[in-house]
Amino acid sequence: MVITETLLTQFQENPLNWFLSAFLVYTIYSYLTPPPFSFPVYKHPETIVFRDYTPKELIEYDGRTLDTKIYLGVCGKVYDVSKGRNFYGPDGMYGNFAGRDASRGLAKNSFDLEVLTPIDQSLDTLEDLTEEEINNLNEWHGLFASKYGYVGNLVNNPT
Ligand code: HEM
Known part of the structure; x- marks a missing residue:
């Protein structure tokens, strides 16, 4: 309870904390979930020695x-x-x-x-x-x- 109240007070005092928390949550989320798209990997064409x-x-x-x-x-x-x-x-x-x-x-x-x-x-x-x-x-x-x-x-x- 005490921790929650302290956190809430800090968030009210400095709104930047909301932004930093959102950023933290987003970063953790991105690490834990697969990327929405990936770049295609191009294979080098097979080489034949003349x-x-x-x-x-x-x-x-x-x-x-x-x-x-x-x-x-x-x-x-x-x-x-x-x-x-x-x-x-x-x-x-x-x-x-x-x-x-x-x-x-x-x-x-x-x-x-x-x-x-x-x-x-x-x-x-x-x-x-x-x-x-x-x-x-x-x-x-x-x-x-x-x-x-x-x-x-x-x-x-x-x-
Ligand atoms: C019984 C008579 C023959 C029939 C009905 C026949 C039929 C065919 C057909 C349908 C193709 C494919 C053509 C295409 O769409 O590219 C072809 C390609 C070819 N034929 Fe024949 N052929 C005959 C005789 C021969 C003979 C006597 C030779 C030589 C010994 C020969 C050598 C080839 C070769 C080298 C190709 C090219 C294959 C390629 O594109 O790599 N054919 N033939």
């Missing part, structure tokens, strides 16, 4: 598991075709090209795995392609270059 890939390294990017990227080689360049997982994933129509140098298959419009150079052999020089096949390949290459990220170059396995 580098060389040998056929044996490229095969690691055949997208066999969901958390791995899918890369495809064409005309000596490597493209990240992960966003086309429907095409190049394990169940995709063009899954045979995932993690491989797809150049010869694209040039010849062939899905056959035998058309692609085995990964332990030297890179396909494509020297025997006909003019029509080269044109075909260049058209496919144009599609990859316009649609997918260029992430590296194809190089031979070390000898």
Whole structure:
């Protein structure tokens, strides 16, 4: 009782105390309750290091598991075709090209795995392609270059 009376007297004597009390209550309230809004946190976009890939390294990017990227080689360049997982994933129509140098298959419009150079052999020089096949390949290459990220170059396995 005595404390309450003393407080009331002090508040009446100096109205600033009302303001200070309100401020104190507001500060405690803000600490105890979650903020009404929060600033969005922006994640840095994923970074991909541009580098060389040998056929044996490229095969690691055949997208066999969901958390791995899918890369495809064409005309000596490597493209990240992960966003086309429907095409190049394990169940995709063009899954045979995932993690491989797809150049010869694209040039010849062939899905056959035998058309692609085995990964332990030297890179396909494509020297025997006909003019029509080269044109075909260049058209496919144009599609990859316009649609997918260029992430590296194809190089031979070390000898
Ligand atoms: C049976 C005949 C074929 C059918 C019905 C067919 C169908 C399709 C369809 C519907 C698309 C998607 C087009 C789009 O909306 O972007 C596509 C894309 C594609 N096709 Fe075929 N296709 C056939 C043959 C081939 C052959 C023989 C090859 C080469 C070996 C090939 C390679 C591709 C590639 C590389 C893409 C681009 C996928 C991408 O955008 O990443 N297709 N095809």
